[in-house]
Amino acid sequence: MxxxxxxxxxxxxxxxxxxxxxxxxxxxxxxxxxxxxxxxxxxxxxxxGQVTSLPHGGGAIAKIRNSSLAVIEQLVDEQPDAILEELCSGFAAKSGVEVSVTTMHRAVQRLKLTTKKNTIC
Structure with missing residues (x-):
């Protein structure tokens, strides 16, 4: 911008x-x-009567805040082979906040952790 x-x-x-x-x-x-x-x-x-520019309008509020990253880290520690969908449901159970797989993926990346990509039956 x-x-x-x-x-x-x-x-x-x-x-x-x-x-x-x-x-x-x-x-x-x-x-x-x-x-x-x-x-x-x-x-x-x-x-x-002003000519100054308007302030920035803001943006979307993050569903997973920095304080909630510890919950995700704990979930990954408990179940290192969990897929993102499982992390989403575990996070929703512990925090009460439902997030998408994409949001969870960004949070896991922010923590520099890895997750399983798919399930093999």
Whole structure:
């Protein structure tokens, strides 16, 4: 994800817009930004009086936190030949949190552990 435009650039755009140095499209060409950026910046400036960029919106919250990694490590120690599905069900029984096989795989990788890839009957 690219970094937000600098506050200096944003302020220069607003100053140029307020002093009527061109249309929004002309300002976009002059400052080499998109027209949608100009529109959003002007709207934000009118609504809040700020030109600074908005903070990052965040992301998905991890289902397996660092404090829960010990539970997974214990499960692998108890049953080293367990497959990921078995670890998922064991983790759900101990913590009450159901996770996918992919999530469990990432947690096991984070712990630098290995698991059995498939069951051979």
């Amino acid at each position: 690219p970094a937000p435009y600098s506050t200096d650039l944003r302020q220069r755009v607003i100053n140029a817009y307020e002093s009527k140095q061109g249309s929004q499209r002309q300002l976009a060409e002059r400052f080499q930004v998109s027209v949608s950026f100009i529109k959003r910046l002007i709207r934000r400036y009118r609504d809040t």
